[in-house]
Amino acid sequence: NAGVMQNPRHLVRRRGQEARLRCSPMKGHSHVYWYRQLPEEGLKFMVYLQKENIIDESGMPKERFSAEFPKEGPSILRIQQVVRGDSAAYFCASSPQGTGEKLFFGSGTQLSVL
Amino acid sequence: DQQVKQNSPSLSVQEGRISILNCDYTNSMFDYFLWYKKYPAEGPTFLISISSIKDKNEDGRFTVFLNKSAKHLSLHIVPSQPGDSAVYFCAVASGSARQLTFGSGTQLTVLP
Numbered sequence: 001n002a003g004v005m006q007n008p009r010h011l012v013r014r015r016g017q018e019a020r021l022r023c024s025p026m027k028g029h030s031h032v033y034w035y036r037q038l039p040e041e042g043l044k045f046m047v048y049l050q051k052e053n054i055i056d057e058s059g060m061p062k063e064r065f066s067a068e069f070p071k072e073g074p075s076i077l078r079i080q081q082v083v084r085g086d087s088a089a090y091f092c093a094s095s096p097q098g099t100g101e102k103l104f105f106g107s108g109t110q111l112s113v114l
Numbered sequence: 115d116q117q118v119k120q121n122s123p124s125l126s127v128q129e130g131r132i133s134i135l136n137c138d139y140t141n142s143m144f145d146y147f148l149w150y151k152k153y154p155a156e157g158p159t160f161l162i163s164i165s166s167i168k169d170k171n172e173d174g175r176f177t178v179f180l181n182k183s184a185k186h187l188s189l190h191i192v193p194s195q196p197g198d199s200a201v202y203f204c205a206v207a208s209g210s211a212r213q214l215t216f217g218s219g220t221q222l223t224v225l226p
Contacts, residue, residue: 004157033213035214035216040218041218042118042120042203042216042217042218042219043158043203043214043216044216045213045214045215048213056213059213091157091158093157102148102160102163103160103214104160105157105158105159106157107155107156107157108155108156108157
């Protein structure tokens with residue numbers, strides 16, 4: 001029973017490039033959450049998705065960031081035209097219900113922007 | 115404006131002793147509180163939770179206390195073990211989707 005799978009574990013991008021982060025939830029989970037952790041800070045909520053729907057994107061920056069969770073395949077967090085301030089650890093979490101409370105987290109993707 | 119604050123970035127405790135991690139929150143409407151533990155290069159893992167109708171919840175060596183009047187949450191680990199060394203985050207569930215708002219974390223080091 002695999003946990004939440006995120007890839008890649010590490011992603012290096014130059015300023016202006018695009019970053020794509022993937023997340024496969026735990027088996028049987030249809031609710032996905034993305035969180036971002038900046039250095040020396042706690043995790044910050046970004047977006048909550050169900051299959052084919054964005055439920056709450058109140059934590060997403062207004063520009064350059066988008067997320068999807070298609071009917072088939074993993075959830076994708078996409079960052080266009082990355083800047084140095086996007087360097088962070090990005091964690092995906094899933095839950096069987098949409099309460100968002102007891103979440104199961106992946107190991108994260110460490111994004112480094114040069 | 116931090117809604118959840120962990121004012122101690124680090125804590126060192128001797129093995130076998132009690133570890134007490136603290137957390138303060140600002141919004142009296144919060145009604146569900148959680149603690150997560152995080153090892154390096156891993157995602158956070160759920161540890162223990164408490165709803166606002168209780169003031170204590172216990173699970174083995176871990177006990178969470180909630181003081182609603184003081185808007186204060188604490189996690190007690192007793193006896194502490196070296197394997198407990200990790201970053202501990204408190205979190206509150208809020209918003210229509212009950213998404214988690216995390217504190218900045220406390221690095222616990224349990225010395226053998």
